Amino acid sequence: MAAAKPSERSRGQASREACGETRPGRGGRACPGAGRHPGSRHAGHSPEATLAAARAAAPSPTPSAEVNAFNRLLKPVGRFNRPAVESGIHDPANDMTLQLQPPSVAFAAMPKSMAGNHVDWVKSLDSKAIAPRWDRNDPAAAAVVMDLNIVREVKGSMPDVVYPHKQHTEWLDCSNCHPKIFVPQKGANQISMASILLGQKCGVCHGKVAFPVSECRLCHSKTEAVVAAEKKP
Known part of the structure; x- marks a missing residue:
């Protein structure tokens, strides 16, 4: 004898039992999927509650370095002048x-x-707090100082760069920079902040044995006051 086909009512009952749902008021429990499907007959939460639950379940952001710090890809120096x-x-x-x-x-x-x-x-x-020797074999040798400022115009919003030869030649001989690092000819040297950060041009010394490139105003020093003073007769 062939088995009788289940009626539409028994099919619905089987579906509810598979889902774990029985009709309210008959001692059953609610379907586990109830309230999880917005727009379905099981939706039991408002959009605001669903959004709040999603935000609560989202992972918290990982603390990071100060985003406005100069070159935040580099690790902080920490303690300086260590023994x-x-x-x-x-x-x-x-x-x-x-x-x-x-x-x-x-x-x-x-x-x-x-x-x-x-x-x-x-x-x-x-201030004579230090007296570096100009010649390692002659402590009485005097430095050959060149008092000449080179102004390099910049295209951005920063003031122009003023390069003072005096402060450099009090420490260094001309051969330290010319001609290997800088060609001693007007317009022959292409300098950018990218090249300096890569340790080229000014970056050969600055950031290693001289002040770091984070001290922008020490180089970009041709301020409006300086320009106005130069225009005076």
């Missing part, structure tokens, strides 16, 4: 390393700066 045993350069297991004077002690009496190793080396030189 030689903590520098990461000298061998801390070598007893002679402990005899080296800590930079913080050596720099204590020097004019302060807000960048780099926090020493204003130009002011230190002008």
